[in-house]
Amino acid sequence: MTRSSISALFILLLTASLAFAGRTACPQFYVDGVAPDFVNRKLTPKTRQLCNDGYGVEHSGLTRTPLWAAERLTRDGLQRAKGLPRVNSFRPDPRLPVSERAELRDFARSGYDRGHQASLADQHTEASRDQTFFLSNMIPQDSDNNRNLWEGIETAIRNETKRRGELYVLTGPLFQGNQIQSLKGRVMIPTGLFKAVYDPARREAGAYVVANAPGMQYQVVSIAQLEGITGIRLFPSLSAKIRNNAMRLPEPRTYQQRRGGNQ
């Protein structure tokens, strides 16, 4: 085989793998319209893609949680998100088979919060805000983490979006270690969470990684590092240079810290 036919084959294979990775019914939430792809093939059974008005979800019937939620945040969208009244209902996702989905009773009396992956406050229509309350968008999340560190990370990303103009965001759970805790043997409790972002204007990306536990400890990692943890190729269309360099991300602060009060 000649050198040029080898490189032609390589390009063909690369295109084929991107074509596979890119299969999504809601390309508007993904960088270059290309959805993440599974590197760890054990993640693939019982996965289903769900498209909502304001975000896309890859749901796993093994964990009964999302594996990621995808959003494209813009300054304009977030400005429109302000001041909407909120009366909402957590509920199972009727689009999922009963055998694969979480039910409200799974979370009952567990002590765990139902943690949004696509954040409610990112959404700017009544319908899209309502759709963040599907359990297909929820993980069992430590309540201190959900209400303090994670809320701080969500707020930091919204502030970065207002500053930069546009960010693609992927949010999801981490399942590390040989054993996992679960609610009733049905809904897997993530060991951690990630929030990965890409700034298309500055062509830089990075991610927050936190344990699903109390406290304010977090890490900022590159997309390549995060892909090593998740087994998911998160932004398949980005160059190696962007994937290997973690962008600077702001320190998440709780609402008390943001208001200048004491912790």
Add this chain to the structure above:
Amino acid sequence: MSKFTPYADESASIEIGSLTVENRLDRVSIFGSIDLTKDQEGLALVLALKELIWEVASELEGMESAGVLPQEVEVEQTVTIANPFK
């Protein structure tokens, strides 16, 4: 707040200012922060908050009078399973 009946379901969630209120069978969770400003908005918010707190209190007091309020709620133990992705 007709839809929010404390402890009746795992579904209802309301926002009072920037406070989030979530209904659970074993608890009502309230988190976030709020300014009760000395104006019309502050009055509306504090009345909503007062109604919520009153409803929670009357439910718990009713259970206490009936002798069915436990000393402490029991949280269900989690179940250990093998990581299917390993």
